[in-house]
Amino acid sequence: xxxxxxxxxxxxxxxxxxxxxxxxxxxxxxxxxxxxxxxxxxxxxxxxxxxxxxxxxxxxxxxxxxxxxxxxxxxxxxxxxxxxxxxxxxxxxxxxxxxxxxxxxxxxxxxxxxxxxxxxxxxxxxxxxxxxxxxxxxxxxxxxxxxxxxxxxxxxxxxxxxxxxxxxxxxxxxxxxxxxxxxxxxxxxxxxxxxxxxxxxxxxxxxxxxxxxxxx
Numbered sequence: 001x002x003x004x005x006x007x008x009x010x011x012x013x014x015x016x017x018x019x020x021x022x023x024x025x026x027x028x029x030x031x032x033x034x035x036x037x038x039x040x041x042x043x044x045x046x047x048x049x050x051x052x053x054x055x056x057x058x059x060x061x062x063x064x065x066x067x068x069x070x071x072x073x074x075x076x077x078x079x080x081x082x083x084x085x086x087x088x089x090x091x092x093x094x095x096x097x098x099x100x101x102x103x104x105x106x107x108x109x110x111x112x113x114x115x116x117x118x119x120x121x122x123x124x125x126x127x128x129x130x131x132x133x134x135x136x137x138x139x140x141x142x143x144x145x146x147x148x149x150x151x152x153x154x155x156x157x158x159x160x161x162x163x164x165x166x167x168x169x170x171x172x173x174x175x176x177x178x179x180x181x182x183x184x185x186x187x188x189x190x191x192x193x194x195x196x197x198x199x200x201x202x203x204x205x206x207x208x209x210x211x212x213x214x215x216x
Contacts, residue, residue: 004050005098007091016095041068051098053077079108134192137185144182
């Protein structure tokens with residue numbers, strides 16, 4: 001078995017391979033192209049652990065590690081930095097420090113969800129992004145109607161089906177330019193609402209939905 005550590009950046013990764021006795025086998029800077037990391041790991045012993053910190057692009061790096069037959073170890077970056085105790089910070093010191101923690105059994109790791117689960121997580125995350133984009137648009141429409149004393153409605157949800165019908169009638173009472181931009185804001189709200197619904201549970205591939213059993 002060998003100990004492998006990746007110090008990954010946006011465009012490249014510095015890889016370090018060490019034996020259990022700490023002897024350095026090789027270090028290499030790898031460009032971020034699909035397949036490059038897997039090719040590098042193909043020269044290492046199968047089943048070797050590979051430490052990689054929790055950076056923004058770790059998904060594909062973990063995929064390449066698994067495809068090469070090695071075991072990914074997702075590192076808690078902040079804890080690892082404290083445990084390594086390095087005053088100076090360089091890529092070379094980082095990878096060697098990660099391998100040192102691996103050898104003495106103190107590498108702080110976090111759970112890695114499966115590839116399928118990582119894929120499914122994009123559904124709720126995307127929905128949250130769309131909802132956050134929709135909220136300020138709704139607030140702007142409310143503020144516009146309030147400026148012209150048109151904000152009192154007989155419905156609880158202004159952006160529901162009945163509420164939107166009433167809202168469009170109110171928009172006709174606005175001045176031309178204000179009515180024009182408000183109509184476009186409403187269309188954006190409706191479009192984002194449709195997109196957020198399509199990102200919810202009902203749009204998941206059937207194979208990824210949880211099974212439901214009839215208790216009767």
